[in-house]
Amino acid sequence: MSLVASEGLMLRIAPHGESDKLATWYDARLGRVTAIAKGAQKSKKRFMNKLEPFSQLRLFWRPPRSPSGLYFLEDAELVRPGLALRREYPRFLAASCIAELCLRFTRELDADPRVFQLLVWAVDAVTGQSRFFRYPLFFQLKLLELAGYTPNLSVCHRCGRPLTGPACFDPGRQEPGGAILVCQRCLPGPPKAALSLQSIRMAGYAQHSSLDSLHKLQAPSRCLVEALDLLHAYSQCLLQSDLHAWPVLRRLLAGEGAGSETRASIMLDRHGKVL
Structure with a gap:
């Protein structure tokens, strides 16, 4: 079955077995998706520094073989890495x-x-x-x-x-x-x-x-x-x-405190009304 491409934001990554990973992202086309990325724990090319929380990615996947099965994540391209x-x-x-x-x-x-x-x-x-x-x-x-x-x-x-x-x-x-x-x-x-x-x-x-x-x-x-x-x-x-x-x-x-902003801001008084 041919690859399908879509854009998503990675929500969760978990190891699966000795070499795979389970990746969950929110997809612009499908909604929340969980897929297995074969060999992702050892990958030095396809998934290197890509399958990380909060990364926005272009994802290449195959649908599951059965209605209850997992999607297969085959490759990914970084859109925004989320390093900060x-x-x-x-x-x-x-x-x-x-x-x-x-x-x-x-x-x-x-x-x-x-x-x-x-x-x-x-x-x-x-x-x-x-x-x-x-x-x-x-x-x-x-x-x-x-x-x-x-x-x-x-x-x-x-x-x-x-x-x-x-x-x-x-x-x-x-x-x-x-x-x-x-x-x-x-x-x-x-x-x-x-x-x-x-x-x-x-x-x-x-x-x-x-x-x-x-x-x-x-x-x-x-x-x-x-x-x-x-x-x-x-x-x-x-x-x-x-x-x-x-x-x-x-x-x-x-423990952080309110901090400050230099940009124009909408301020609320102690009664919750906009100043």
């Missing part, structure tokens, strides 16, 4: 969080060109932007929307009133999507881990912004941690399992 991500641990960690989210919220061979565009955008941003810790949050908000799990961050899940102050995640809610926060009026006791209104408004603003405008959105690192904590808890409820990269990223982000 693998040289700097904080960037690598942020990109790992993005890759894990993509692996968990997409299905095998369920193509969505918007997911591929979002993934490439987020990895490029983590590679080149100075305040790259924002992009796992932005990516997760947009990915949840594409997956059909858009959270409503503007109203209380229990009473339906607009949020005007701190709120907490409601783990008791079962249905995906919709309102996920509980206002202080509806809490049976004192809040344990409330999000500030600034964090809620920042996440809501990011949710409804275009990818191009998100580069200009900045907020204190405290708001990023709070918003990411919320999405992590929400994702745990949806997936019924944990995301492995997030706890490490959270510790790093909590």
